[in-house]
Amino acid sequence: MEDAARVEVWVAAGGYLAALLAIGAWSWVRTKSERDFFIAGQRAGLWATGLATMAASFSSFVFLGGPGLMVRAGLGALFIILPVGFTAGLLCSVVGGRLRQLSGAGVMTVPGALAARFPGGTVRGLAAVSILLGAVAYLGLQLQGIAIVLRSVLGIAQPDLALAIGLAVVLGYSMTGGMVAGLYTDVLQGALMAIAAVTVFVRALQVGGGWETITASLSTTGDGSFLEPAGTLPPITVLGFFLVFGVGVLGQPQLLHKFYMIRDPSKLRYLPLVFGGSQIVCLLVWLGIGLAVPALVAQGRLAPLANPDHATPIFLVEYLPGLLAGLLVAAILAAVMSTADSFLNIGAAALVRDLPRALGRPLADELRWARWAVPAICLVALLFSRLYADLIALVGTFAFGAFAAALAPALAVGLWWRRVTSRAAAASIFTGLVVCVVLEFLAKQTWFEGLPGPGLAPGALPAAVALGASFLVLFLVTWIAPAPRAHPA
Amino acid sequence: MASSLARFVLLCAAVAVLVASFARGPVSTLLGVLAAALFPPALLLLAEREDARAPWWTGLLALSLVAGLSIAVFWRDSPVWAGLPSATWLTWLFAGMVPFAVIVFGWVLRRPGA
Numbered sequence: 376m377e378d379a380a381r382v383e384v385w386v387a388a389g390g391y392l393a394a395l396l397a398i399g400a401w402s403w404v405r406t407k408s409e410r411d412f413f414i415a416g417q418r419a420g421l422w423a424t425g426l427a428t429m430a431a432s433f434s435s436f437v438f439l440g441g442p443g444l445m446v447r448a449g450l451g452a453l454f455i456i457l458p459v460g461f462t463a464g465l466l467c468s469v470v471g472g473r474l475r476q477l478s479g480a481g482v483m484t485v486p487g488a489l490a491a492r493f494p495g496g497t498v499r500g501l502a503a504v505s506i507l508l509g510a511v512a513y514l515g516l517q518l519q520g521i522a523i524v525l526r527s528v529l530g531i532a533q534p535d536l537a538l539a540i541g542l543a544v545v546l547g548y549s550m551t552g553g554m555v556a557g558l559y560t561d562v563l564q565g566a567l568m569a570i571a572a573v574t575v576f577v578r579a580l581q582v583g584g585g586w587e588t589i590t591a592s593l594s595t596t597g598d599g600s601f602l603e604p605a606g607t608l609p610p611i612t613v614l615g616f617f618l619v620f621g622v623g624v625l626g627q628p629q630l631l632h633k634f635y636m637i638r639d640p641s642k643l644r645y646l647p648l649v650f651g652g653s654q655i656v657c658l659l660v661w662l663g664i665g666l667a668v669p670a671l672v673a674q675g676r677l678a679p680l681a682n683p684d685h686a687t688p689i690f691l692v693e694y695l696p697g698l699l700a701g702l703l704v705a706a707i708l709a710a711v712m713s714t715a716d717s718f719l720n721i722g723a724a725a726l727v728r729d730l731p732r733a734l735g736r737p738l739a740d741e742l743r744w745a746r747w748a749v750p751a752i753c754l755v756a757l758l759f760s761r762l763y764a765d766l767i768a769l770v771g772t773f774a775f776g777a778f779a780a781a782l783a784p785a786l787a788v789g790l791w792w793r794r795v796t797s798r799a800a801a802a803s804i805f806t807g808l809v810v811c812v813v814l815e816f817l818a819k820q821t822w823f824e825g826l827p828g829p830g831l832a833p834g835a836l837p838a839a840v841a842l843g844a845s846f847l848v849l850f851l852v853t854w855i856a857p858a859p860r861a862h863p864a
Numbered sequence: 865m866a867s868s869l870a871r872f873v874l875l876c877a878a879v880a881v882l883v884a885s886f887a888r889g890p891v892s893t894l895l896g897v898l899a900a901a902l903f904p905p906a907l908l909l910l911a912e913r914e915d916a917r918a919p920w921w922t923g924l925l926a927l928s929l930v931a932g933l934s935i936a937v938f939w940r941d942s943p944v945w946a947g948l949p950s951a952t953w954l955t956w957l958f959a960g961m962v963p964f965a966v967i968v969f970g971w972v973l974r975r976p977g978a
Contacts, residue, residue: 450952454936458904460960461925464967465904469911590947602948603940604955610937611884614896617933617959618881622903647967655964787907792871832892835885843881843899850875
C-alpha cells in the first residue's frame, strides 16, 4: 500500500477510535448504577437495539474469518450464514419476548433469567461459567482479528503493540461507560459495518470482472466443486454449520443480552426486520471478498494465499483506494470491538453478579467490581489467543458452538416447557459445555499422543454433537424426573 | 398438541444429530438433513403454541429447509446456470430466502395479541 493511502487508512481508523473514546467519556457520566452498566438503563429504541444486536453478532468472524473459510472451502462456507433468513425471527420469537418479560422482575443477565425460571444456584452458576469460558474464547478470537488487521494493513510491525492499541480503546470505553457506551458504540459500529459491506461488495464484483467472470473463473479451480452448494466440504460439515449457527443463535448471550435493553417490548415484533435485514446487508462483505479473492487467484492476478484469513487484508491492500480501505479497516475494527465490548460486559456480569449470587454471596458494590473485572477477563482472553491459534472461522465455530450447546436447550425449551426441572436444565448445560470442550480438545490436541481422537465421522462438528447431546439430556432428565407440582414460569 | 409434536420432533432431531455425527453413508447424511431442517421450525412451534396458524407456517418452513438442504447434499450438478450451478441457487432459495419470507409473514405479520 502506498504511503498516501496508508495515511488515509490511519486517519479513518484513528478518527473511528477517537469517536469510540468520546462515546465512552460521554457514557461515563450517564452510568450511575448496575442497571446502566449492564443493560444501558433499558432505554434503547427499536433501531438502536437492532443495529447493536447486529454489531454484536458479527465480529472478525464475518469480515476476516468468513471470506477466509470461503477461500479454503468454497461456497460450503456460506452454510454458516445461510440460516440468517430465519435466525433473527427465531431469536425474537423463542427467547426474546420471554427474556424481556423477566427483566421486569429485576433480571439483567441470561444466567439471571435462568435463575428466575430454575430456582437454586446450580443452573445460574453453570450458565455463568459457560458464559465466562465462551466469552474468553470469543474475546481471544477478536484479539487475533485486531492483530491481523493492524499488522497487515496498518503496517505495525510489533504484534504486541498492535494488540495493545486495540485493547486500550476497548478497555477504555468498556470500563468507563459499560453498556451505555457499548450500546451507542454498537449503533455507530453497526451502521459503519453495513455501509462498508455494501461498498466493498460492489468494489469486489468490479475488481473480479463482474459476476459472470468471477463464477467462470471459480468453476475452473480445483475439481470444480468450489461453486457447488457444499463447496469442497463434506455434507456432514455443512449440515453441522447450518444446525449450529441456525439453532445455536438461541444460546448466544451477547445477543440475548440486548433484549433487556429495549424500552418498548411491543417493538420486538419488528426487531427481526431491523436485525435480520441489517445482518443480510452486512454479509455482502463475506460474499464479495469470498468470491473475488479466489477468482483473482484463479485468474492469475493474485498469488495464492499462504493464510486464508489474510484474504480480506490482502484484498484491502491490493485493490481498494485509500479512503475505501480506511472505511473497511474502520468497519473491521468496529466488528471486532462491538463484539468485544459485548463479551466484556456479559463476562463481567457473569463474574461479579451471577457467580457470587449462585454461590449465595452477592457482592456489595457490583458496579465497581464489574469495572475491574473487564481488564481481568481481557487478560485471560489474551492468553487464550496465544495458546489457541487456528483459522478465525474455526475458532469462532468453537466459541459459538460452546454457547449454543450449553445454553440453547435450557433457554429455548426450558423457558417454555413447564415440566423442565432445575436438575434437567443443569444436566443439559453441563453436558453441552463438557461435550463441546472435550470433543474439541480431542480433535485439536497434539500434546498427548496416547489420547484417542473424538471418534466422529469425518467432517462432523463437535459443536453439533454437543448441541444434540445437550437437547437429548434435557428431554431425558425431564421425562425421568417426576413432574413438578407447581412452577413459577 | 402442537407443543407435544414440537417436543417429539426435537427429541428425534437430537437423536438424529448424534447418529449422523458418528455413522457414515447416505442414511446418516439424510438424518443430518432432517435434524438440521427440523430443529428451527420445531422450536418456533414450541414458542408459538398460542398462535393457531403456527403449525402451518412452521410446517412450510420445515418443508422449505428439508428441500434446500437435500438439494445441497444430494444433488451435485455441473451445468452452470446464471453463473452458479442450479443446485446452489435452489439451495440458497429454499434454505435462505424462503425462510426469511416465511418468518416475515408468519411472525412479524401475525395477528395482534397472538
